[in-house]
């Protein structure tokens with residue numbers, strides 16, 4: 001079914017990154033701002049069948065060089081693709097600082113955010129996506145795959161280059177919670193988004209992971225919106241989709257923990273557009289020297305963005321998705337020289353490349369999924385970025 005349409009190109013170009021462009025990552029009330037590029041790290045997080053030792057050593061050595069050059073607690077920032085075998089998009093910035101968020105009304109949003117929209121298309125289109133969902137459902141009935149996350153890319157063609165800063169301001173004003181991010185990419189494009197999902201945060205021995213899976217659209221009327229959340233909490237299909245994620249994260253983390261708390265029931269997490277089933281997993285590591293990047297690479301890609309079991313689901317995705325995801329459903333964040341940091345899942349996002357914006361959204365498919373509902377869900381998820389662009393979903 002794969003058509004080979006290739007829409008991700010960040011690894012293709014040999015590149016001189018513009019040192020003026022800035023990295024942003026927000027978490028809670030805090031904003032991490034970084035600029036200048038001391039050193040780039042493109043080594044894939046996992047190479048061949050190796051565990052990623054080369055990658056971890058490369059990151060460690062780059063941070064050590066920055067330290068030796070006089071930076072007190074250098075950090076590495078950026079994005080890692082969905083497929084850990086692809087090149088990483090990380091760098092050690094010259095400077096970084098933490099600021100307190102300006103609050104909900106921090107950014108003034110001008111009326112005309114984007115240039116004129118000339119055209120838009122979906123890869124795959126509605127019929128193609130629904131066929132892919134149907135294909136996955138049949139596959140579940142005849143294989144060991146239990147879940148696969150299938151996605152679409154919406155490509156928007158504008159009349160002129162897009163002002164990324166203005167788009168980011170609009171996105172941030174409309175979505176005050178979650179992990180807002182802006183990552184300058186080596187080919188001159190920018191990855192921007194607002195993810196609701198924390199893969200892993202680590203500080204000393206303590207860690208938190210907050211997987212999401214199972215979603216429904218929020219409604220404008222208060223009582224109906226509350227009912228939609230309650231219905232999601234009761235949905236067997238969504239609870240199953242969610243449980244596969246939580247159990248896999250628990251299984252992977254357990255050997256490294258002296259303590260791990262996994263609530264036995266999901267709770268609700270709300271974004272501006274969606275309710276999600278959410279489980280906040282917290283624990284203590286046996287070995288505090290384990291870095292947040294090691295933990296992130298241990299867990300990624302979780303069944304929230306790939307499926308279950310991971311390798312079989314990944315194979316199914318490669319077969320039915322007509323594009324390479326690249327950085328979409330990868331991870332974005334930071335890690336300091338002490339190994340502390342946080343990584344969010346790269347969703348509710350897009351890549352701005354001059355006058356073209358590519359938006360991404362996916363949905364977890366299980367045997368009880370319905371193609372129409374899954375298409376509606378990805379459209380709602382696309383709505384976060386479309387709204388920031390001043391466009392309806």
Ligand SMILES: C=C(O[C@H]1C=CC=C(C(=O)O)[C@@H]1O)C(=O)O
Pocket residue numbers: 149197212213214215276303304305329347348360361362363364365381
């Ligand atoms: C893959 C996406 O969402 C994941 C995260 C939260 C809920 C999801 C779901 O309900 O399917 C997805 O697993 C996306 O937003 O593009």
